[in-house]
Amino acid sequence: MFEITDKPIDIEQVRGKVVSRNAGAITVFIGTVREMTKGKKTLHLEYQAYIPMAIKMFEQIAKEINERWSDAQIAISHRIGQLEISDIAVVIAVSSPHRKVAYEANEYAIDRIKQIVPIWKKEHWEDGTEWIGDQLENIPYPTGTPSLNKED
Amino acid sequence: MEILLFAHLQETIGQSQLTIDMPQCTVGELKQWMASNYPNISLQQVMVAVNEEFAIDATVIQPLDTVAFIPPISGG
Numbered sequence: 001m002f003e004i005t006d007k008p009i010d011i012e013q014v015r016g017k018v019v020s021r022n023a024g025a026i027t028v029f030i031g032t033v034r035e036m037t038k039g040k041k042t043l044h045l046e047y048q049a050y051i052p053m054a055i056k057m058f059e060q061i062a063k064e065i066n067e068r069w070s071d072a073q074i075a076i077s078h079r080i081g082q083l084e085i086s087d088i089a090v091v092i093a094v095s096s097p098h099r100k101v102a103y104e105a106n107e108y109a110i111d112r113i114k115q116i117v118p119i120w121k122k123e124h125w126e127d128g129t130e131w132i133g134d135q136l137e138n139i140p141y142p143t144g145t146p147s148l149n150k151e152d
Numbered sequence: 153m154e155i156l157l158f159a160h161l162q163e164t165i166g167q168s169q170l171t172i173d174m175p176q177c178t179v180g181e182l183k184q185w186m187a188s189n190y191p192n193i194s195l196q197q198v199m200v201a202v203n204e205e206f207a208i209d210a211t212v213i214q215p216l217d218t219v220a221f222i223p224p225i226s227g228g
Contacts, residue, residue, distance in 0.1 A: 031228050047227070048158055048159060048162075049227075050156065050158060050201075050204075050220055050222070052204055053201055053204040053220065054227075056204055078227060078228075089228065090227070090228050110228050113227050113228045114225070114226070114227060114228050115225075116206075116225075117225065117227045118158070118201070118220070118222050118225055118227075119225055119226070119227030119228075120158055120159040120223065120225060120226055120227075121226040121227070122159070131159040131160045131163075131223065131226075132226045133197065133223060133224020133225065133226055134224065134225070134226040134228075145199055145206040145207065145208055146199070146206060148206070
């Protein structure tokens with residue numbers, strides 16, 4: 001259900017992993033490479049992952065989702081390596097009997113990916129490069145580590 | 153002890169992995185060791201995982217453990 005790949009992600013394949021006869025809804029989130037960020041132009045991006053731990057953290061996210069929404073099923077694929085503008089970086093598919101859970105659990109998953117999954121993004125701009133830490137601006141960790149329970 | 157490095161730490165040190173001879177120690181002690189042996193890296197905001205689990209400064213590391221230094225992440 002969880003994959004880190006250096007090949008282009010097949011959206012339909014990720015969706016297929018959560019197909020269920022009990023599902024009345026499947027949400028598919030597609031994260032893509034954006035060209036302009038705060039007036040700066042990205043030429044391309046490079047993603048790196050600590051693969052075995054990233055897969056464990058995807059499983060952790062699925063566990064949290066199943067604690068909240070027991071009938072949701074989730075699949076995640078994240079790409080690494082060099083990505084061009086508009087390339088797909090991540091695909092998250094969630095199925096559930098009703099649409100609301102499929103939407104909510106899908107958003108929960110992308111929020112948690114940005115908090116606990118060891119994947120890094122290097123921006124290649126026209127005037128240089130930089131490893132970006134979204135956490136730096138968005139998510140302080142008072143205890144020194146990200147909580148494995150979002151409610152904490 | 154295996155040390156895994158990512159993102160800017162990997163580029164600054166020029167290696168993705170270090171094997172060091174280190175007795176049992178805490179994460180905090182290992183951070184100090186890294187800071188004194190690699191003075192050009194910054195460990196501010198860097199988290200540590202021991203055997204693929206997030207750890208705190210007091211976590212004890214055994215000589216055969218794998219330790220990853222995890223700069224702020226940006227997946228998705």
